[in-house]
Amino acid sequence: MSAASTAEHATGEQKGSPEFHVAHHFDRADTQFDAAKMGIWLFLVTEILFFGGLFCALFIYRGWYFDSFVEAHHHLDKKMGALNTLFLITSSLTMALAVRASQQAKKDQTVRLLAVTFLLAGAFLVVKYFEYSHKIHDGLLPGKFFTASGFTTEFASVFFAIYFVMTGIHGLHVVIGMGLILWIMLRAMKNEFSGRYYAPVEGVGLYWHLVDLIWIYLFPLLYLVG
Protein backbone atom coordinates (compact mmCIF):
# COMPACT_ATOMS: atom_id res chain seq x y z
CA MET A 1 0.00 0.00 0.00
CA SER A 2 2.67 2.50 1.07
CA ALA A 3 4.82 1.62 -1.94
CA ALA A 4 1.92 2.44 -4.24
CA SER A 5 1.23 5.78 -2.58
CA THR A 6 4.86 6.87 -2.62
CA ALA A 7 4.98 5.97 -6.30
CA GLU A 8 1.94 8.23 -6.63
CA HIS A 9 3.72 11.09 -4.96
CA ALA A 10 6.78 10.46 -7.06
CA THR A 11 4.89 11.06 -10.29
CA GLY A 12 3.15 13.99 -8.62
CA GLU A 13 0.19 13.46 -10.90
CA GLN A 14 -2.46 11.81 -8.84
CA LYS A 15 -2.94 11.73 -5.12
CA GLY A 16 -5.50 10.01 -2.99
CA SER A 17 -7.30 6.68 -3.23
CA PRO A 18 -4.66 4.79 -1.29
CA GLU A 19 -7.16 2.02 -0.53
CA PHE A 20 -7.99 1.36 -4.16
CA HIS A 21 -6.86 -1.83 -5.84
CA VAL A 22 -7.86 -3.70 -8.97
CA ALA A 23 -9.83 -6.87 -8.27
CA HIS A 24 -7.96 -10.00 -9.36
CA HIS A 25 -10.36 -10.94 -12.16
CA PHE A 26 -9.77 -7.69 -14.07
CA ASP A 27 -6.63 -7.17 -16.09
CA ARG A 28 -6.47 -3.41 -15.57
CA ALA A 29 -8.15 -0.68 -13.54
CA ASP A 30 -9.74 0.67 -16.72
CA THR A 31 -11.45 -2.64 -17.42
CA GLN A 32 -12.78 -2.67 -13.87
CA PHE A 33 -14.13 0.85 -14.25
CA ASP A 34 -15.76 0.09 -17.61
CA ALA A 35 -17.36 -3.04 -16.17
CA ALA A 36 -18.72 -1.04 -13.23
CA LYS A 37 -20.19 1.56 -15.56
CA MET A 38 -21.78 -1.05 -17.77
CA GLY A 39 -23.29 -2.69 -14.71
CA ILE A 40 -24.81 0.61 -13.61
CA TRP A 41 -26.25 1.16 -17.08
CA LEU A 42 -27.88 -2.28 -17.04
CA PHE A 43 -29.45 -1.39 -13.70
CA LEU A 44 -30.66 1.93 -15.14
CA VAL A 45 -32.30 0.00 -17.97
CA THR A 46 -34.28 -2.02 -15.43
CA GLU A 47 -35.38 1.24 -13.82
CA ILE A 48 -36.45 2.60 -17.22
CA LEU A 49 -38.49 -0.53 -17.85
CA PHE A 50 -40.04 -0.25 -14.39
CA PHE A 51 -41.18 3.31 -14.89
CA GLY A 52 -42.06 2.47 -18.48
CA GLY A 53 -44.74 0.13 -17.21
CA LEU A 54 -46.17 2.94 -15.11
CA PHE A 55 -46.09 5.32 -18.07
CA CYS A 56 -47.93 2.72 -20.12
CA ALA A 57 -50.64 2.60 -17.44
CA LEU A 58 -50.81 6.39 -17.57
CA PHE A 59 -51.36 6.35 -21.33
CA ILE A 60 -53.94 3.58 -21.18
CA TYR A 61 -56.03 5.31 -18.51
CA ARG A 62 -55.61 8.60 -20.29
CA GLY A 63 -57.02 7.00 -23.41
CA TRP A 64 -59.98 5.51 -21.57
CA TYR A 65 -60.86 8.46 -19.34
CA PHE A 66 -59.59 11.36 -21.40
CA ASP A 67 -62.06 14.00 -20.24
CA SER A 68 -61.52 13.13 -16.58
CA PHE A 69 -57.78 13.38 -17.05
CA VAL A 70 -57.97 16.76 -18.71
CA GLU A 71 -60.21 18.15 -15.99
CA ALA A 72 -58.23 16.58 -13.13
CA HIS A 73 -54.82 17.71 -14.32
CA HIS A 74 -55.80 21.34 -13.96
CA HIS A 75 -55.76 20.74 -10.20
CA LEU A 76 -52.00 20.18 -10.32
CA ASP A 77 -49.93 23.28 -9.69
CA LYS A 78 -47.82 23.87 -12.80
CA LYS A 79 -45.62 26.40 -11.08
CA MET A 80 -44.63 24.02 -8.30
CA GLY A 81 -43.98 21.33 -10.89
CA ALA A 82 -41.82 23.69 -12.94
CA LEU A 83 -39.92 24.72 -9.81
CA ASN A 84 -39.27 21.07 -9.05
CA THR A 85 -38.02 20.59 -12.60
CA LEU A 86 -35.57 23.45 -12.15
CA PHE A 87 -34.40 21.99 -8.83
CA LEU A 88 -33.74 18.57 -10.35
CA ILE A 89 -32.01 19.84 -13.49
CA THR A 90 -29.75 22.06 -11.38
CA SER A 91 -29.01 19.15 -9.08
CA SER A 92 -28.05 17.13 -12.17
CA LEU A 93 -25.61 19.89 -13.09
CA THR A 94 -24.04 19.99 -9.64
CA MET A 95 -23.86 16.19 -9.64
CA ALA A 96 -22.03 16.15 -12.99
CA LEU A 97 -19.65 18.81 -11.72
CA ALA A 98 -19.08 16.79 -8.54
CA VAL A 99 -18.14 13.71 -10.60
CA ARG A 100 -15.60 15.80 -12.49
CA ALA A 101 -14.23 17.31 -9.28
CA SER A 102 -13.83 13.86 -7.72
CA GLN A 103 -11.94 12.75 -10.82
CA GLN A 104 -9.58 15.67 -10.31
CA ALA A 105 -9.19 14.73 -6.63
CA LYS A 106 -10.52 18.14 -5.57
CA LYS A 107 -11.91 17.00 -2.25
CA ASP A 108 -13.45 20.24 -0.98
CA GLN A 109 -15.11 21.07 -4.27
CA THR A 110 -16.46 17.53 -4.57
CA VAL A 111 -17.95 17.62 -1.08
CA ARG A 112 -19.41 21.09 -1.64
CA LEU A 113 -21.06 20.12 -4.95
CA LEU A 114 -22.43 16.88 -3.49
CA ALA A 115 -23.85 18.86 -0.57
CA VAL A 116 -25.59 21.28 -2.95
CA THR A 117 -27.00 18.32 -4.91
CA PHE A 118 -28.29 16.85 -1.66
CA LEU A 119 -29.91 20.14 -0.65
CA LEU A 120 -31.58 20.59 -4.04
CA ALA A 121 -32.98 17.07 -3.75
CA GLY A 122 -34.29 18.01 -0.31
CA ALA A 123 -35.88 21.14 -1.77
CA PHE A 124 -37.61 18.97 -4.36
CA LEU A 125 -39.05 16.83 -1.58
CA VAL A 126 -40.20 19.90 0.36
CA VAL A 127 -42.14 21.21 -2.66
CA LYS A 128 -43.58 17.71 -3.12
CA TYR A 129 -44.68 17.72 0.51
CA PHE A 130 -46.59 20.96 0.01
CA GLU A 131 -48.20 19.62 -3.15
CA TYR A 132 -49.26 16.39 -1.48
CA SER A 133 -50.59 18.04 1.68
CA HIS A 134 -52.65 20.43 -0.46
CA LYS A 135 -54.12 17.50 -2.36
CA ILE A 136 -54.88 15.54 0.78
CA HIS A 137 -56.56 18.62 2.23
CA ASP A 138 -58.72 18.98 -0.87
CA GLY A 139 -59.64 15.30 -0.92
CA LEU A 140 -57.93 14.77 -4.28
CA LEU A 141 -56.85 11.25 -3.45
CA PRO A 142 -56.41 8.02 -5.38
CA GLY A 143 -59.21 5.64 -6.19
CA LYS A 144 -61.70 4.95 -3.44
CA PHE A 145 -60.26 7.64 -1.16
CA PHE A 146 -61.28 10.38 -3.57
CA THR A 147 -63.66 12.72 -1.79
CA ALA A 148 -63.37 16.02 -3.65
CA SER A 149 -66.37 17.69 -5.16
CA GLY A 150 -66.87 20.11 -7.97
CA PHE A 151 -65.85 17.76 -10.76
CA THR A 152 -67.98 17.44 -13.87
CA THR A 153 -66.33 14.18 -14.93
CA GLU A 154 -66.47 11.00 -12.90
CA PHE A 155 -63.04 9.38 -13.20
CA ALA A 156 -60.79 11.99 -11.63
CA SER A 157 -59.95 9.41 -8.95
CA VAL A 158 -58.15 7.37 -11.59
CA PHE A 159 -56.00 10.35 -12.55
CA PHE A 160 -55.03 10.92 -8.94
CA ALA A 161 -54.27 7.25 -8.47
CA ILE A 162 -51.80 7.45 -11.33
CA TYR A 163 -50.46 10.78 -10.08
CA PHE A 164 -49.78 9.61 -6.54
CA VAL A 165 -48.28 6.25 -7.56
CA MET A 166 -45.94 7.71 -10.16
CA THR A 167 -44.79 10.77 -8.26
CA GLY A 168 -44.67 8.75 -5.04
CA ILE A 169 -42.40 6.07 -6.46
CA HIS A 170 -40.30 8.76 -8.14
CA GLY A 171 -40.09 10.56 -4.78
CA LEU A 172 -38.95 7.30 -3.18
CA HIS A 173 -36.17 7.13 -5.78
CA VAL A 174 -35.21 10.71 -4.85
CA VAL A 175 -34.95 9.72 -1.19
CA ILE A 176 -32.81 6.69 -2.08
CA GLY A 177 -30.66 8.98 -4.24
CA MET A 178 -30.18 11.35 -1.32
CA GLY A 179 -28.94 8.45 0.77
CA LEU A 180 -26.48 7.46 -1.95
CA ILE A 181 -25.26 11.04 -2.33
CA LEU A 182 -24.71 11.25 1.42
CA TRP A 183 -22.71 8.01 1.34
CA ILE A 184 -20.51 9.26 -1.47
CA MET A 185 -20.07 12.60 0.25
CA LEU A 186 -18.84 10.88 3.42
CA ARG A 187 -16.42 8.79 1.37
CA ALA A 188 -15.19 11.89 -0.46
CA MET A 189 -14.56 13.60 2.86
CA LYS A 190 -12.26 10.70 3.71
CA ASN A 191 -10.25 11.43 0.56
CA GLU A 192 -11.16 8.20 -1.18
CA PHE A 193 -11.59 9.56 -4.70
CA SER A 194 -9.09 10.65 -7.31
CA GLY A 195 -8.30 10.19 -10.97
CA ARG A 196 -7.33 6.61 -10.13
CA TYR A 197 -10.65 5.75 -8.56
CA TYR A 198 -13.91 7.65 -8.80
CA ALA A 199 -16.24 4.92 -10.05
CA PRO A 200 -18.70 5.14 -7.13
CA VAL A 201 -19.20 8.86 -7.71
CA GLU A 202 -19.76 8.21 -11.41
CA GLY A 203 -22.23 5.43 -10.59
CA VAL A 204 -24.27 7.50 -8.14
CA GLY A 205 -24.15 10.31 -10.69
CA LEU A 206 -25.64 8.07 -13.38
CA TYR A 207 -28.42 6.98 -11.01
CA TRP A 208 -29.15 10.60 -10.11
CA HIS A 209 -29.31 11.66 -13.77
CA LEU A 210 -31.81 8.89 -14.37
CA VAL A 211 -34.02 10.16 -11.54
CA ASP A 212 -33.87 13.58 -13.24
CA LEU A 213 -34.64 11.96 -16.63
CA ILE A 214 -37.76 10.30 -15.29
CA TRP A 215 -38.99 13.59 -13.85
CA ILE A 216 -38.32 15.26 -17.23
CA TYR A 217 -40.96 12.95 -18.67
CA LEU A 218 -43.25 12.91 -15.63
CA PHE A 219 -43.64 16.68 -15.42
CA PRO A 220 -45.05 17.42 -18.88
CA LEU A 221 -47.16 14.28 -19.08
CA LEU A 222 -48.88 14.81 -15.74
CA TYR A 223 -48.83 18.57 -15.21
CA LEU A 224 -48.83 20.12 -18.65
CA VAL A 225 -50.77 17.79 -20.92
CA GLY A 226 -53.06 15.89 -18.62
Add this chain to the structure above:
Amino acid sequence: MKTFGTLMVLTVVTVAVSYVDLGTTVNLAIAVIIATVKASVVAAFFMHLAVDSRFNAVVFASSVVFLGIFVGFTMLDTSSRGLHDSAKKNRVQVTHGPNNTRTWDPFAKSPAPAASGAPTPAAAPAN
Protein backbone atom coordinates in the same frame (compact mmCIF):
# COMPACT_ATOMS: atom_id res chain seq x y z
CA MET B 1 -22.72 24.55 -18.65
CA LYS B 2 -24.02 24.76 -22.19
CA THR B 3 -25.94 21.60 -21.47
CA PHE B 4 -27.44 23.16 -18.36
CA GLY B 5 -28.42 26.28 -20.28
CA THR B 6 -30.05 24.20 -23.00
CA LEU B 7 -32.04 22.23 -20.43
CA MET B 8 -33.24 25.42 -18.73
CA VAL B 9 -34.32 26.94 -22.03
CA LEU B 10 -36.17 23.78 -23.03
CA THR B 11 -37.95 23.69 -19.67
CA VAL B 12 -39.12 27.27 -20.11
CA VAL B 13 -40.26 26.46 -23.65
CA THR B 14 -42.19 23.39 -22.62
CA VAL B 15 -44.01 25.26 -19.84
CA ALA B 16 -44.75 28.21 -22.13
CA VAL B 17 -46.12 26.00 -24.88
CA SER B 18 -48.45 24.33 -22.42
CA TYR B 19 -50.31 27.59 -22.02
CA VAL B 20 -51.07 27.69 -25.75
CA ASP B 21 -53.81 25.34 -26.84
CA LEU B 22 -52.99 23.80 -30.20
CA GLY B 23 -55.28 20.85 -29.81
CA THR B 24 -54.61 17.89 -27.57
CA THR B 25 -52.62 15.71 -29.93
CA VAL B 26 -50.30 18.52 -30.97
CA ASN B 27 -49.77 19.62 -27.38
CA LEU B 28 -48.96 16.05 -26.36
CA ALA B 29 -46.62 15.57 -29.31
CA ILE B 30 -44.77 18.80 -28.60
CA ALA B 31 -44.43 17.99 -24.89
CA VAL B 32 -43.10 14.49 -25.64
CA ILE B 33 -40.69 15.76 -28.30
CA ILE B 34 -39.26 18.47 -26.05
CA ALA B 35 -38.98 15.97 -23.18
CA THR B 36 -37.15 13.54 -25.48
CA VAL B 37 -34.70 16.24 -26.57
CA LYS B 38 -34.03 17.11 -22.92
CA ALA B 39 -33.61 13.43 -22.08
CA SER B 40 -31.14 12.94 -24.94
CA VAL B 41 -29.15 15.95 -23.80
CA VAL B 42 -29.00 14.64 -20.22
CA ALA B 43 -28.06 11.16 -21.42
CA ALA B 44 -25.43 12.29 -23.89
CA PHE B 45 -23.66 14.96 -21.87
CA PHE B 46 -24.42 14.62 -18.17
CA MET B 47 -24.30 10.83 -18.33
CA HIS B 48 -21.33 10.83 -20.72
CA LEU B 49 -22.97 8.54 -23.25
CA ALA B 50 -21.51 10.63 -26.06
CA VAL B 51 -17.95 9.95 -24.92
CA ASP B 52 -18.27 6.51 -23.35
CA SER B 53 -18.01 3.03 -24.79
CA ARG B 54 -20.58 2.62 -27.56
CA PHE B 55 -22.05 -0.43 -25.82
CA ASN B 56 -23.48 1.65 -22.97
CA ALA B 57 -25.38 3.73 -25.51
CA VAL B 58 -26.65 0.53 -27.17
CA VAL B 59 -27.88 -0.73 -23.81
CA PHE B 60 -29.74 2.53 -23.15
CA ALA B 61 -31.13 2.75 -26.68
CA SER B 62 -32.40 -0.82 -26.51
CA SER B 63 -34.51 -0.02 -23.46
CA VAL B 64 -35.97 2.98 -25.29
CA VAL B 65 -36.79 0.86 -28.33
CA PHE B 66 -38.41 -1.77 -26.15
CA LEU B 67 -40.52 0.84 -24.39
CA GLY B 68 -41.56 2.23 -27.74
CA ILE B 69 -42.82 -1.16 -28.86
CA PHE B 70 -44.44 -1.86 -25.49
CA VAL B 71 -46.35 1.39 -25.18
CA GLY B 72 -46.95 1.77 -28.91
CA PHE B 73 -48.56 -1.58 -29.51
CA THR B 74 -50.55 -1.37 -26.28
CA MET B 75 -51.98 1.97 -27.33
CA LEU B 76 -52.72 0.66 -30.84
CA ASP B 77 -54.71 -2.11 -29.28
CA THR B 78 -56.53 -0.26 -26.55
CA SER B 79 -57.39 2.80 -28.60
CA SER B 80 -59.05 0.76 -31.34
CA ARG B 81 -61.21 -1.42 -29.13
CA GLY B 82 -64.88 -1.23 -29.92
CA LEU B 83 -64.06 0.45 -33.19
CA HIS B 84 -65.74 -2.19 -35.29
CA ASP B 85 -68.65 -3.14 -33.04
CA SER B 86 -71.14 -1.36 -35.27
CA ALA B 87 -69.93 -3.43 -38.21
CA LYS B 88 -70.95 -6.56 -36.35
CA LYS B 89 -74.56 -5.44 -36.18
CA ASN B 90 -74.78 -4.91 -39.93
CA ARG B 91 -73.32 -8.28 -40.72
CA VAL B 92 -75.36 -10.47 -43.13
CA GLN B 93 -76.69 -13.62 -41.49
CA VAL B 94 -74.56 -16.58 -42.44
CA THR B 95 -75.01 -20.21 -41.56
CA HIS B 96 -71.55 -21.56 -42.28
CA GLY B 97 -68.04 -20.69 -41.29
CA PRO B 98 -66.70 -19.06 -38.09
CA ASN B 99 -69.00 -16.05 -38.29
CA ASN B 100 -72.25 -17.94 -38.62
CA THR B 101 -75.06 -16.35 -36.74
CA ARG B 102 -77.61 -19.09 -37.38
CA THR B 103 -77.22 -22.55 -36.13
CA TRP B 104 -79.03 -25.57 -37.42
CA ASP B 105 -80.16 -28.22 -35.03
CA PRO B 106 -81.24 -31.32 -37.00
CA PHE B 107 -83.64 -32.38 -34.22
CA ALA B 108 -85.44 -29.06 -33.79
CA LYS B 109 -88.81 -28.25 -35.25
CA SER B 110 -88.57 -26.35 -38.46
CA PRO B 111 -89.19 -22.67 -37.81
CA ALA B 112 -92.22 -22.10 -40.00
CA PRO B 113 -94.91 -24.55 -41.13
CA ALA B 114 -94.92 -25.06 -44.87
CA ALA B 115 -97.87 -23.30 -46.54
CA SER B 116 -98.64 -26.24 -48.83
CA GLY B 117 -99.26 -28.57 -45.95
CA ALA B 118 -96.14 -30.65 -46.30
CA PRO B 119 -95.81 -33.09 -43.44
CA THR B 120 -94.26 -31.47 -40.37
CA PRO B 121 -92.20 -33.47 -37.97
CA ALA B 122 -94.29 -35.16 -35.35
CA ALA B 123 -95.22 -32.76 -32.62
CA ALA B 124 -96.38 -33.90 -29.24
CA PRO B 125 -99.79 -35.40 -29.97
CA ALA B 126 -102.51 -33.44 -28.31
CA ASN B 127 -104.46 -36.35 -26.93
